[in-house]
Amino acid sequence: MHFMLVLYAGDYRNAWYRIQAGKPSTWHGHSFMVERFTEMSKHHQVTVFTCKSEIAHEETLPDGCRVIEAGLADPVKQHRELVAKVAAQKPTHLMVRAPMMSILRWASHQKDLRTIAALANSYHQNTWRERLKNWRTAQLFNHPQIEWVFNHNINSSYSLQKIGVNPAKIIPWDWPQTWSNRESKPFPPCSETQPWTMFYVGSVIPEKGVGDGINAVAKLRQAGINLQFKIAGKGNLDLFKQQAASLGISDAVTFLGLIPNFEVIDAMAAADLVLISSRHNYPEGFPFTINQALLSRTPIIASDHPMFEGILQHRESAMIFPAGDGEAIARCAQALITSPSLYTSLSQNSQAAWEFLQVPVRWGDVIERWLADSPGDRQWLADHSLQSGRYQARIARLSPL
Known part of the structure; x- marks a missing residue:
């Protein structure tokens, strides 16, 4: 053979x-x-x-x-x-x-x-x-x-x-x-000196919605909310650095480059929000980042990409937004930032959501x-x-x- x-x-x-x-x-x-x-x-x-x-x-x-x-x-x-x-x-x-x-x-x-x-x-x-x-x-x-x-x-x-x-x-x-048995997350004790953080990992390209996340950070800043956006992965970093600079939020966007796979769940757990923002024109299969985000117990903000349909439920296991819409990402983030009960329920529901999507x-x-x-x-x-x-x-x- x-x-x-x-x-x-x-x-x-x-x-x-x-x-x-x-x-x-x-x-x-x-x-x-x-x-x-x-x-x-x-x-x-x-x-x-x-x-x-x-x-x-x-x-x-x-x-x-x-x-x-x-x-x-x-x-x-x-x-x-x-x-x-x-x-x-x-x-x-x-x-x-x-x-x-x-x-x-x-x-x-x-x-x-x-x-x-x-x-x-x-x-x-x-x-x-x-x-x-x-x-x-x-x-x-x-x-x-x-x-x-x-x-x-x-x-x-x-x-x-x-x-x-x-x-x-x-x-x-x-x-x-296997399920990692992390504890669900309480509502973060964020403040002016300890701002909220949102984490993204994957290809740093427009089709993955990275620019939409940056637009959301700018919208939140206009609303007086300080959200730090951490981006892990490789791609056209200069394009998105220029976008952040043009919006006046370079200080709120950090590019981490490639990180080892074993660090991803810990990085997600250390953040307050996880963004999974693929646009419809990106040919997703089943992104492992959904599994990782659920394992981290950090609430997810995810696009309505067709391949995410039925995996995550809006306001039950994630906040779902129309792909490509930065303002909608900002609204989802603001809903979690202003509602401790919504935040904790999404974290608590992550195990059941993870178990449901296993094959x-x-x-x-x-x-x-x-x-x-x-x-x-x-x-x-x-x-x-x-x-x-x-x-x-x-x-x-x-x-x-």
Whole structure:
């Protein structure tokens, strides 16, 4: 057996060496991937293939896992070269961990190659171009050579069904996690010398609503409320520094840069509010920041992104605002700042909200069950498909097909 995982981007090699050196991983999923592939490499040939990278590089890690970086700047445009590189490895089992359609099209014609897609993507039907693209995507995912389509959590999986993918092939998955048993948070003792703080973590780009958060800080200052906004992540920092300066609130916005994944929940817990502000045009799957924010017990202000639908309930587990609306973010923050009962109830409700959004299929289950391929394993996968009826309570909260 030659199992090959195809990633769009990332640096698995660096993650492996960091973990072996006892350093914290920079992304939540790295430790689970390293653990799984190290174990698999004892019995099978394992290759982790990254499509987009600055240089072309191949290396066999000390645990036996082969790492290949394709060295492609634009894997979508360089699809012929990409497919040739994948085909040259001659895998027997292929797991495509991104919607790399050129690879999946190639795989659909390889009769001796078993293939699954494991995604974290959402699909929208707002324009005729999107509808045409989605129709082609559904046709490919429904191809019999693509055995299963795993997507991150319920909402993104349901979006696949909405574009026409057979729900019997769709299985929602998530990373392993446990409830952290933090105490719920009391109303913060804020003052002029100890202002409120709002925390954001993620890509620092317009589509993630970072600028909307900065606009909210400016609106709150006009209302006499001092809110400090802490932004963690990388992206176009200069753009947002200029925005803060033009609004006269540079002193209220702090750019932290990248922070280790293990620090995120503590940073959220140290803040008074957590902002999750993705705009509708950002293709969210299921952002792990929602899990992290609930685990931190800090009240959440979240956009009404379609992939957040049914996960968080307004004024029960979060404050929900129309995506892209900085004034609405400010109103949500002001409601929490002026209502101790609302603030404490959102923190207290976070555990029930976290438990409701959990799904039973974890990262390791996806690979283990599919590769084992016994009748019992195939039945287990079918029993966890979107068609199984297992997720009806969650799906009932979503917009109908």
